[in-house]
Structures are given as structure tokens and as C-alpha cells.
Amino acid sequence: MIIKQLAVFLENKGGRLNEVSQLLGDAGINMSAFSVADTSEFGILRMIVSDPDKAYQVLKAASFSVKLTEVVCLSSPNVPGALAKALNILSSEEVFIEYLYAFSMDKQSANIVLKPADIEKCIKVLQDHQMELVRASDLYKL
Numbered sequence: 131m132i133i134k135q136l137a138v139f140l141e142n143k144g145g146r147l148n149e150v151s152q153l154l155g156d157a158g159i160n161m162s163a164f165s166v167a168d169t170s171e172f173g174i175l176r177m178i179v180s181d182p183d184k185a186y187q188v189l190k191a192a193s194f195s196v197k198l199t200e201v202v203c204l205s206s207p208n209v210p211g212a213l214a215k216a217l218n219i220l221s222s223e224e225v226f227i228e229y230l231y232a233f234s235m236d237k238q239s240a241n242i243v244l245k246p247a248d249i250e251k252c253i254k255v256l257q258d259h260q261m262e263l264v265r266a267s268d269l270y271k272l
Contacts, residue, residue, distance in 0.1 A: 131202055131253050131263045131264075131265065131266070132200045132201075132202065132249060132253075132266065133178060133200070133201050133202060133203055133243070133264075133266040133269055134182035134183070134198050134199075134200065134201075134266065135176055135177065135178055135182070135198070135199050135200070135201045135243070135245075136175075136176070136177050136178075136179060136182055136185055136186060136189070136196055136197070136198060136199075137174055137175070137176050137196065137197050137198075137199055138150055138174070138175040138176075138177070138189060138194050138195070138196045139172055139173075139174060139194070139195040139196070140172060140173045140174070140175055140194075141171075141172055142168060142169075142170065142171060142172055142173060146173075147166070147173075147175065149192070150175060150189065150194065153188055153189065153192055154179065154185055154188065154189075157184060157185070157188045158181075159179050159180050159181050159184060159185045159188070160179060160180040161177050161178075161179050162177075162178045162179060162180065162269055162270065162271075163177065163178040163231070163233045163241070163243060163269075164176065164177035164178070164231075165177075165231035165243075167229075176199075176229075176231065176243075178201075178203075178243065178269055178270070179270070180270045180271070181270070182198060182270075183198075186198055199245065200249050201243050201244060201245050201249075202243075202244050202246065202249060202252055202253055202256070202263060203241050203242065203243050203244070203263065203264035203269055204216055204241070204242045204244060204256060204261055204262065204263060204264070205239050205240075205241055205242075205262040205263070205264050206239065206240050206241075206242055206261075206262075207238070207239060207240075208234050208236070208237055208238055208239050208240040212240070213232070213240075213242065216242070216256070216261060219255065219256070219259050219261070220246075220252065220255060220256075223251075223255040225246055225247075225248065225251055225252045225255055226246065226247040226248070227244055227245065227246050227247075227252075228245045228246065228247060229245050230242055230243060230244045230245065231243050241264055241269070
């Protein structure tokens with residue numbers, strides 16, 4: 131249930147995000163989900179890709195500052211209150227979420243990428259509450 135996510139540190143200058151997407155595309159690597167957070171000096175591109183280990187090597191070879199982190203992906207109904215329900219469960223079980231981002235491919239479900247402080251505890255809590263987790267192999271295929 132653990133998914134490898136890439137975090138790429140980008141200088142805030144034109145073309146850097148394009149460069150990452152071009153490098154990955156040229157290497158045959160698909161970006162399934164991503165999020166960009168920025169400050170005045172740099173941005174952090176977090177992404178789930180079809181081949182995280184290869185993407186890591188491609189970006190490192192192009193002198194990008196990149197690291198692999200472990201996340202979990204929750205499949206949730208795409209309805210009002212579903213995210214709140216999942217987060218309430220995690221909060222009540224004292225699972226701290228460092229950040230999250232989400233994406234939806236249809237009107238029925240949404241996928242929520244979570245970076246918990248304790249990934250094993252997060253997985254156990256979600257499974258104990260019959261929450262649906264997305265397998266890495268399924269997410270990498272998107």
C-alpha cells in the first residue's frame with residue numbers, strides 16, 4: 131500500500147516545470163498525479179509517476195534536486211463530506227498528516243495522496259475502518 135512519490139525542488143524561474151515534464155515524457159514516464167507548492171524562492175513539485183525509480187535517475191542526471199518519499203493513496207467517494215470523514219478518523223486515531231493532495235478521474239471516486247508522519251499507523255487505521263487504499267501498481271498505471 132506504500133507508494134513512492136517524487137519531490138523535486140525547483141527554482142522559481144520560467145521553464146523549470148516544463149523541463150521536468152519534458153524529461154519525463156522523453157523517458158516514457160507518465161505523471162499520474164502532481165502538486166506544486168511554491169515560496170518566493172523555490173517550488174516543490176510532488177508527483178506520482180509510472181516508474182518512480184527511473185524518474186529519480188532521469189531527474190538526478192539532469193541535476194535536479196529530487197528525493198523519493200513514501201505516501202499512501204486513499205480512494206474515497208467523490209461526495210461532500212467524504213474527505214472530512216477520512217480525516218476525522220485519522221485525527222481521532224492521532225495520525226498526523228503532513229500534507230495531502232487529491233485528484234479525481236470520474237464523478238464516483240477521488241484519490242487522496244496522504245503524507246502521514248507515521249505511514250504504517252496510517253495504513254492500519256484506514257484499513258481498520260474499511261477505507262479503500264490504492265495499490266502502488268494501480269496508481270503507477272494511471
